[in-house]
Amino acid sequence: MPPPPTFCPQCGVSLESADGCRSCGWINYVDPxxxxxxxxxxxxxxxxxxxxxxxxxxxxxxxxxxxxxxxxxxxxxxxxxxxxxxxxxxxxxxxxxxxxxxxxxxxxxxxxxxxxxxxxxxxxxxxxxxxxxxxxxxxxxxxxxxxxxxxxxxxxxxxx
Ligand SMILES: [Zn+2]
Structure with missing residues (x-):
């Protein structure tokens, strides 16, 4: 598994959660x-x-x-x-x-x-x-x- 991202790939803010971005709403879909x-x-x-x-x-x-x-x-x-x-x-x-x-x-x-x-x-x-x-x-x-x-x-x- 790749490590979870630390910055939002959509808006660039530092991520507080591996689940997604609270700032822009990007969701981190993890592939099966x-x-x-x-x-x-x-x-x-x-x-x-x-x-x-x-x-x-x-x-x-x-x-x-x-x-x-x-x-x-x-x-x-x-x-x-x-x-x-x-x-x-x-x-x-x-x-x-x-x-x-x-x-x-x-x-x-x-x-x-x-x-x-x-x-x-x-x-x-x-x-x-x-x-x-x-x-x-x-x-x-x-x-x-x-x-x-x-x-x-x-x-x-x-x-x-
Ligand atoms: Zn974002």
């Missing part, structure tokens, strides 16, 4: 960040996970994810993140959904994908990468981010 999360299925009841080596949720197991670069096609960002974090080449199958929350700057776009190549090898942003069975439920990695349970539910349906 678009993130992708990818549920890669092996077709045998397992999903691709990485063990995170950075905050947030350091050391936790989670699905490959990351931010979309400016000018990057969102589906391409999804495939890139999986490749960078796990060494696996995927084809994006379908959109699972879009998640956001009031006050949260990050908009999460989730996809389902399947393997088309590559080999499992954690990238620099992961301590490990592994195929993890979704059953039994009690051995499944716990949800680490706000929308994880809903994202998984959108993949598995109500029976999970």
């Amino acid at each position: 960040k678009v993130a992708v999360v990818i549920l890669v299925s092996d077709g045998q009841g397992r999903l691709l996970y990485i063990r995170r080596n950075h905050e947030p949720a350091m050391y936790q197991w989670s699905w490959p994810s990351g931010f979309v670069d400016a000018g990057e096609r969102v589906e391409d960002a999804a495939a890139r993140e999986v490749r960078e974090e796990t060494g696996i080449e995927v084809e994006i199958e379908r959109l699972l959904g879009v998640w956001s929350a009031t006050g949260d700057q990050v908009v999460v776009i989730a996809y389902r994908a399947h393997v088309v190549g590559g080999s499992l090898k954690p990238g620099p942003e992961a301590l490990a990468a592994a195929w993890i069975p979704l059953q039994p439920v009690e051995r499944r990695p716990p949800a680490v981010f706000a929308h994880d349970a809903e994202i998984l539910g959108s993949l598995l349906g109500p029976e999970r």
Whole structure:
């Protein structure tokens, strides 16, 4: 995130608040960040996970994810993140959904994908990468981010 401005870009006065300018009414709109999360299925009841080596949720197991670069096609960002974090080449199958929350700057776009190549090898942003069975439920990695349970539910349906 860029630092908040200290002077109004419209009238030039020193800003008392990062929200905008009391002098001229300029509003500081902060752009959302678009993130992708990818549920890669092996077709045998397992999903691709990485063990995170950075905050947030350091050391936790989670699905490959990351931010979309400016000018990057969102589906391409999804495939890139999986490749960078796990060494696996995927084809994006379908959109699972879009998640956001009031006050949260990050908009999460989730996809389902399947393997088309590559080999499992954690990238620099992961301590490990592994195929993890979704059953039994009690051995499944716990949800680490706000929308994880809903994202998984959108993949598995109500029976999970
Ligand atoms: Zn102003």
